[in-house]
Amino acid sequence: MAVRVIPVDPFDLVIFGGTGDLARRKILPGLYLRFLSGQMTADSRIIGAARADLTEEAFRQSVRESIAEFVPKPKQDEAVISAFLGQIGYVTIDAKGEGGWPALKAMMRPGMVRAFYFSVAPALFGDIAERLHLHGVADGESRIVVEKPFGRDLASARALNEVLAQHFKESQIYRIDHYLGKETVQNLMAVRFANILFEPIWKAEYIDHVQITVAETVDVAGRGAYYDKSGAMRDMVQNHMMQLLCLIAMEPPYHFDPNAVRDEKLKVIRALDAVKPEDIVRGQYRATIDKGGDSYAVHSENPETRTESYIALKVNISNWRWKGTPFYLRTGKKLRARSSEIAITFREPPHSIFDDHTGWRENVLVIRLQPNEGMEMMVMIKEPGPGGMRLTQVPLDMSFADALGSEANDVPDAYERLIMDVIRGNQTLFMRGDEVEAAWAWADPIIQGWEARGDRPQLYDAGSSGPEDALMLMHRDGRRWRDIR
Numbered sequence: 001m002a003v004r005v006i007p008v009d010p011f012d013l014v015i016f017g018g019t020g021d022l023a024r025r026k027i028l029p030g031l032y033l034r035f036l037s038g039q040m041t042a043d044s045r046i047i048g049a050a051r052a053d054l055t056e057e058a059f060r061q062s063v064r065e066s067i068a069e070f071v072p073k074p075k076q077d078e079a080v081i082s083a084f085l086g087q088i089g090y091v092t093i094d095a096k097g098e099g100g101w102p103a104l105k106a107m108m109r110p111g112m113v114r115a116f117y118f119s120v121a122p123a124l125f126g127d128i129a130e131r132l133h134l135h136g137v138a139d140g141e142s143r144i145v146v147e148k149p150f151g152r153d154l155a156s157a158r159a160l161n162e163v164l165a166q167h168f169k170e171s172q173i174y175r176i177d178h179y180l181g182k183e184t185v186q187n188l189m190a191v192r193f194a195n196i197l198f199e200p201i202w203k204a205e206y207i208d209h210v211q212i213t214v215a216e217t218v219d220v221a222g223r224g225a226y227y228d229k230s231g232a233m234r235d236m237v238q239n240h241m242m243q244l245l246c247l248i249a250m251e252p253p254y255h256f257d258p259n260a261v262r263d264e265k266l267k268v269i270r271a272l273d274a275v276k277p278e279d280i281v282r283g284q285y286r287a288t289i290d291k292g293g294d295s296y297a298v299h300s301e302n303p304e305t306r307t308e309s310y311i312a313l314k315v316n317i318s319n320w321r322w323k324g325t326p327f328y329l330r331t332g333k334k335l336r337a338r339s340s341e342i343a344i345t346f347r348e349p350p351h352s353i354f355d356d357h358t359g360w361r362e363n364v365l366v367i368r369l370q371p372n373e374g375m376e377m378m379v380m381i382k383e384p385g386p387g388g389m390r391l392t393q394v395p396l397d398m399s400f401a402d403a404l405g406s407e408a409n410d411v412p413d414a415y416e417r418l419i420m421d422v423i424r425g426n427q428t429l430f431m432r433g434d435e436v437e438a439a440w441a442w443a444d445p446i447i448q449g450w451e452a453r454g455d456r457p458q459l460y461d462a463g464s465s466g467p468e469d470a471l472m473l474m475h476r477d478g479r480r481w482r483d484i485r
């Protein structure tokens, strides 16, 4: 199956923080790959903007290095890299000063899509937004892209929204959640709304529960001081996992249109119940003798830290479709395996005509985000061979890499896709301001609750599946987590 590439309109894209880690690892290599595929046309331009006093040539050299480091070798084509670098400029700008802005303005070309990627700390969003206008760099059609974290609570998210709204309309603001750019996450919408098969049974009557897992093997070494102010709830649940939950739970939008989709997601967030303290398990990894390494407290550089590197929650949605179907979310660092998936467990058939129930299991639809993006449907079949009617469960497995063949390698990664969506002016896969605020309005009381109670996270062994209490969260309800593999 060929991956179709439709070129986007020519653009001027300015990356504030163009010398930073995110630009080096994701944004610039991603743009190179879009150029290689022909999606970014030869008359588009990328301009790095950062505090470092660099010449254009020095910046181009650093882009060359990041391509060498972060683009797969077979995709590094010297002629294409040279052509790509020829379209890159640089301007030294301090977001808090007035220097550099007139030079940036002079680089903007009329008639091009104009986009500004704020790949800097959120504290600088206001300064940059203001100066883009003050110096006449942005116009009423320009787009801005902002990165996570979008606030650390409702008040700070609101403040950020207000600062941006002073200079840009909501239709110009692209809040990135790179989870929404993942191929499988979009496939979730295709599966739900492009097939008749699933939607009629996509409700509490037929679905027993949903599990959303984002398990990581990495620790927080090197960025512990930052992470310690955040924790798993702020870093993963309020944004990425909430978005996944919304895509599973939302009503069919009337059209695949940015505001129609985001309206439906917002309704889900507003229908979330407050989470009870007994439905929350927080954990912190500790070093183990056999696996070595350091504990979270060492990595966080705060011996007294109560920040969670793991969280599991039982979430209920109070609406007609989902009343009675809990959503269990869990995410953590330093776990047994790197694995992200959504598992939808269906209820048992209302009546069994078979005597033998030994191999009996429920149907489960598993949507794998990583590794090996794809879908799997666990179904019951007859165990092969003679010996009567014995049942067994087998997976109907669809790995996207297998289904799409070698073309799967050409599927753009989340950042590539999302940046192209910005140029196309399509906000469907970006979070709207009210969505972000609603998600914080749900998360804030949960965080405030454990802070007020002085809860300490339960320690779990590095390399394990997480704290014991998380197992109990499911056992209590007669259910169990899927293995983290």
Ligand code: NAD
Residues within 6 Å of the ligand: 016, 017, 018, 019, 020, 021, 022, 023, 049, 050, 051, 052, 093, 094, 095, 096, 118, 119, 120, 121, 122, 124, 147, 148, 149
């Ligand atoms: P970084 O510290 O590596 O880079 C920061 C960039 O901002 C540098 O280019 C620096 O020159 C520039 N900068 C700093 N102060 C400036 C000023 N006053 N004026 C102009 N430029 C200034 O940070 P990063 O890791 O690239 O992250 C950038 C943003 O993206 C942050 O908000 C971060 O939370 C977010 N983010 C990063 C990642 C990641 O993987 N690195 C992932 C998700 C979100």
